[in-house]
Each structure stands twice: as structure tokens, then as C-alpha cells.
Amino acid sequence: MAVDYTTHDGVAVITLNNPPVNGLGLSTRAGIVEGIERAQNDPAIKAIVLTGAGKAFSGGADITEFNTPKATQEPTLATVIKTVESSAKPVVAAIHSVAMGGGLELALGAHYRIAAPGAQIALPEVKLGILPGAGGTQRLPRAIGLEAALNMIVSGAPVPSEKLADSGLFDAVVDGDLAAAALAFARKVGAQQGPHPKVRDRKIEHPNAAGFIQFARNSVAAIAKNFPAPLKCIDAVEAGVQNGFDKGLAFERECFIALVQTPESRALRHAFFGERAASKIPDVPGDTPVRDIKQVAVIGAGTMGGGIAMNFINAGIPVTLLETKQEALERGLATIRKNYEATVRKGKLKPEALEERMALITPTLSYDDLKNADLIVEAVFEELGVKDQVFRRLDEVAKPGAILASNTSTLDVDKIAAFTKRPQDVVGMHFFSPANVMKLLEVVRGKETAKDVLATVMKLAKKIKKTAVVSGVCDGFIGNRMIEQYIRQALFMLEEGALPAQVDKAIEKFGFAMGPFRMSDLAGNDIGWAIRKRRYQEHPDMHYSKIADRLCEMGRFGQKTGGGWYDYKAGDRTAYPSPVVDDMIGAFSKETNAQRRKIGDEEIVERLVFALVNEGAKILEEGIASKASDIDMVYLTGYGFPLYRGGPMLYADTVGLYNVERAIRRYASRPNGDAWRLARSIAELAAQGRGFNG
Ligand code: 3H9
Secondary structure, eight states, X not given: OOEEEEEETTEEEEEEOOTTTTOOOHHHHHHHHHHHHHHHTOTTOOEEEEEEOTTOSBOOSOGGGTTSHHHHSSSOHHHHHHHHHTOSSOEEEEEOSEEETHHHHHHHHSSEEEEOTTOEEEOGGGGGTSOOOSSHHHHHHHHHOHHHHHHHHHXXXXXXXXXXXXXXXXXXXXXXXXXXXXXXXXXXXXXXXXXXXXGGGSOOOOTTXXXXXXXXXXXXXXXXXXXXXXXXXXXXXXXXXXXXXXXXXXXXXXXXXXXXXXXXXXXXXXHHHHHHHHTOXXXXXXXXXXXXXXXXXXXXXXXXXHHHHHHHHHTTOOEEEEOSSHHHHHHHHHHHHHHHHHHHHTTSXXXXXXXHHHHTEEEESOGGGGTTOSEEEEOOOSOHHHHHHXXXXXHHHSOTTOEEEEOOSSSOHHHHXXXXXXXGGEXXXXXXXXXXXXXXXXXXXXXXXXXXXXXXXXXXXXXTTOEEEEEXXXXXXXXXXXXXXXXXXXXXXXXXXXXXXXXXXXXXXXXXXXXXXXXXXXXXXXXXXXXXXXXXXXXXXXXXXXXXXXXXXXXXXXXXXXXXXXXXXXXXEEEEEOHHHHHHHHHHHHHTTOOOOOOOHXXXXXXXXXXXXXXXXXXXHTTSSSSHHHHHHHHHHHSOOOGGGTOXXXXXXXXXXXXXXXXXXXXXXXXXXXXXXXXXXXXXXXXXXXXXXX
């Protein structure tokens, strides 16, 4: 049983005990009902305290039960809350640490609530693509007022309990021993004559509820574009305001049932668990000891190195920043300062904090100053010869046990590790630009990387607020290896009849933040050119469209040269379709005897996204990624894949692998079809009627 029942001088204490966060799964729900009934039937009991063991009052409904029979099996959360609310003996919720979602809804069903300060109070359901489905949209506005409640419900953001001390939610916020305070409070109210107050009986007071609800609707319309839940939250609150508690509750239930089945909610839940699963490495146990990281060094003060350094400084970890020349060092420091100044101007950083952060940087031109670093991240020029020099030098100066990380995006981490006599301490830490902003960190595991090195880097990633995903060694790791296939298809489609703006528009409508051509123009077309030149030598047999090379030969490297796939005007980042480029594309098709045809948006999206999926499947087959959700986290946090579709692998499951396989086979039989080599696992899973995620 996931609930403990104890008695203390006339008070029954029901303690949720379902680690890690007292999720309200079936056995916990059953335990609460049983506890309430036991207390009702015991004449010695005058009052009941409801609380949680460990690190939460309750983190809410057990999300893993959603869309399984357990979710709707009695006692449902609605039944539990009804049982609590209709208890003749007063129920006091004693809240600490976390009361979220169904946990807060349960507390709102109690007659009284007392809380410890510092508890996170939230209805975060909207972040999972649903709405509070156990009375939250009805009781919270009655407890704290319409405006405050709508803000909490629509944002899902946690509010510290002490900020809600005077909101009407709590009867008391107590410092010190919560358990003792709850018992004392329960004894007091237990001695009082019932009936005891119910939140559902309170009135929603607001001078212009209809006006405020309309205002709220207008405010969320933009953010809610691809997510149905925020507007449904407002509808449910409105139903309660207009039609009373019971009708509001019934409407809320209807909305919950509909939302929990939407692909958007599935995607958001996939991302929630994917984020947590990414930090778990199959053969590295959770209790692997980690190395202490108190001092970091970063080699290279360019855009990447500077951004990387900022991550550690932001987390309060001092950084030694190494450059080869004084001017480069000064330029790097000035850029970091400029970035912080911009944050201060936006009001997101206090001016005094800027100097504190800058003071955490020790600039240097000497490798000898790296001798105390626990972690050294190299962010120098992307060439094996340069890495060779740096890592040999690091091997001489770094202290024993220091972790030596490379920020390489394509080079072989095993070769880099071999430049040292301590390959077990070498790991890839592939940050994405701008490194101080982007959430993704690919942690590249070399064949000799020690387990405690991996465990340390994963823990550190959490501290610097990154989503870390482990990748094995291969060209491009997870993210860039897949994007190469996507870009290949985008270029073939230009040869076959599409234009850059059409391709970009189709994939942006699908939900990508930016299409491949706008993205290339932003990053610089010369970067892809350099990679392709290397590819032509390494894989002379591999078929690439040369159309992008033609663009580069025209000197059109992108925004930085005022033109790329699009034209740009000075001081304006808008991408204007370019007649010169369109002519070049037409001429190129002619030269290569490609039959230009009208390519529909559906084909564009399929070819781009299924190219990612097909390569992702191979990455899984080879063990480069250990699970499909890792690949999805890479694409959600580093490549602008639409969150509401859950990443390429979940999207493929949603489409159905049977359909993905058929589409790939179809494209493989057409011009440029040699780029499609169907991943074995897609065919196997499709034959079994399964997906990447089960
Ligand atoms: C809901 O309540 C619906 C109702 O309105 C209506 C129902 C009818 N379920 O984040 P952490 C796991 S919807 C299942 O690393 P922290 C999590 O996966 C729910 N599992 O810890 C992880 O597992 P593992 C509304 C859950 O201390 C472990 O707990 N509630 C749930 O950094 C530790 O998690 C929410 O949306 C759950 N509800 O943060 C709250 N919650 O160890 C979502 C957590 O195997 N949860 N797990 O990887 C959170 O925001 C954070 O987990 C929390 C703790 C703040 C609670």
C-alpha cells in the first residue's frame, strides 16, 4: 500500500508514501479512501491530517497511468477528492515541498490547508497538454480568486507557498515543525462543531468576470496556437463561473478526457519523460560516484568558447579562459560582458550580478594556469591537427583525474582521446550555438570514456541547465548526422522542381522554427560546403546534389554576405526570395537533365522528416543513441523540431511506421532515390505493428 495510516491522540494521519513524488496512482488513491473510511469508523478519531512522505506532498496524478485502464479505475482521483471533501471529520492537508496538479487538487478538497514555506504550488497540467482534471479549474478560482487562479492554471508555473500565505488558499503557513503544527491544528478543528468549510461552497467574486475571461482568452491565443490546452483551461474556468460548481466540474472532466488523447499531450508527456530518461545511461548506474567539479577551464574565447564559459559562470563555477593571443582574449571577454549587459538591460540580471559573474572569469594565455581545473573544455578550431596539439598539451598540464572535454561537432572523439595518455578521462561535450542559450548538450562517449566521467558530466549538465543526451562516436553524432540527410533531401528537391521559399514554408508550416534554407543562410553556407568537400573525398560514392556548391561558388554564403539562398537588405534579417538564385536553380536542373515538376507540401514534409527518421533508426540500430526518446530530445532542444509533435521518432510513431516504410520505399524508387536506404528496424517494427516508443 502506498499510504501509511497512524493515529496520534485522536488524530488520524494519512501519509502518502509513493516515492519519488507521491504520484496519485491507483494504489495511492485506494489507500487514501481506505484511510478516510477507517478514520470515519473509529470513534476515537476527531480529525484527519493528510500529508506526504519524503520530498513531496504530492506531484499529482501518476502520469505513467494516463491512457491505461488504471487511470480510470475506481477510486479515481475525483472519487478520492469527493471522499475527502464529504468526510464528516475535518481533513487538514499538511503541505510541504511540492503540491502540484492532482496533489493540489486533493489538498483543495480538504477542509483546511496548512503549508510549510518554500513549497512549490502549481497546477502544471497545461505543460503536459491537458488541464487540471480533478476540480482544479473549479476550486482554485474559489480559493484564491479568478485572476490569480487563471494565471496559475494557464501558465502552469509554480508559486512558492509563502507568496500564497494571504491568498485564501491556506489557513496557515507555518515555520518549523509542520507535522506538529498540523496535529495541533487538527485537534483544534476536530473539537469544533461541523460542518467544516468546503472550497466548492465559496463564491467566485469578480467585478467583471466575463471581461477578464475574454482578456485572458486574447492573451493566450498566440502562445496557444499549436496547443489546445490553454484555451480549454479558460473554457473550463468560465463554465464554472457561468454555470456553477457542478456543471463546471462536469465540463472540466469532458475537456480532460478529450485533451489527454490529443497528439499534443502525448508529445508533451513524451518530452517530460524523455528529458528525465536522457539523464539515465543504461550501463552507468544512478549511484555511480561523480568527480567534484569546482573549477572549470575553457580553451578558446571565440563565440563558442565564450558561450560555454558563460554556462558555468551562470551556475557560480569559476572559469579560467585560455586564448593564444591577448587581443583574442580581450575580444572574448568583451563579448561575454556585452551579452551580460544585454541581459541586464532586459531586466533579467541585476547590474551588481554582472560584475560578480565577470569576476568569476580568470583570463590567461598560459596552459600552466589550467593545472587546477577539474574540467577542461576545448573549443578551438575544428581540425584534428589542432586538437592533437591542444590535447597533448592538456595531457602535460592537467591534474590527474581532470576531465578533458572536446566541443567538437564532427571529429572522432576516440582519435582525440588517443592524443592523451588518459583516454578514460576524455569525453565530447558538444554545445550548440549560442552555447549560453541553447538547451542541448550532446555528451559524446568515447570507447574508453570512464563511467564516472559520464556520470559527472550528466550531473554537471543538470547544474548548468542543459538537456544532456549521450551519443556514441560517429560522424556528426546524433543531431548533425541526421540533419545531413535532411539537407540532402532539401537540395535534391531544388533540383527536381522546388524553390527554397517553398521548401522552407512547407516545413515551417509543419512547425519547424526555421526551414533548411533560411537556417543555412543564418549559419553560413560555407560551413556545409566545407563539410561536403570533406565528404566528397571520404565517400566519393555518396550521391550529393551539387546545387549548394554552385551557390557557394557564387559567393552567396548567407546573411553575412548579404545573400545566400535568399537576398538580404542591410540591417534587415528578412529573407527575400532571390530571382538570381531561382534562375541558377532552373539552369542547374537543365544542366543535370532533371525534369522539374511541381512538388507538393506533403512530399516536402515527408522527405525532410522521414530522412531524419530513417537516419535516426540507423543511429538506434548502431547503438549510437540508446533510446528513441534521446533522439527526440536532441531534435526538440537543439534543432527546432516542433514540441507539439514530440520529436521525429515520436512523430513517426504517430504517422505509423507502416506508412513511413511505404513512403520511404516510394521515394527510393524515384529520381535521387539512391539516397534512401530503408533502415532495417523500420521494416521490422512496422511488420510487428510496433513503433520506436513501444
Ligand atoms: C495531473 O495531476 C492530472 C490531474 O489534474 C487530473 C487527473 C485525473 N507522475 O522531475 P524529477 C517522476 S497531471 C509520474 O526528476 P524533481 C519523474 O518521472 C500531473 N511520475 O524530480 C522522475 O522519475 P525517474 C501534474 C512522476 O525533484 C521522478 O519522479 N503534475 C510525476 O526535480 C523525479 O522527478 C506534474 O505535472 C508524476 N506526476 O522535481 C508534476 N512527477 O526518477 C510533474 C514526477 O524515474 N513533475 N515523476 O526519472 C514535476 O514537475 C517534478 O517531477 C517535481 C519534482 C517538481 C514534482
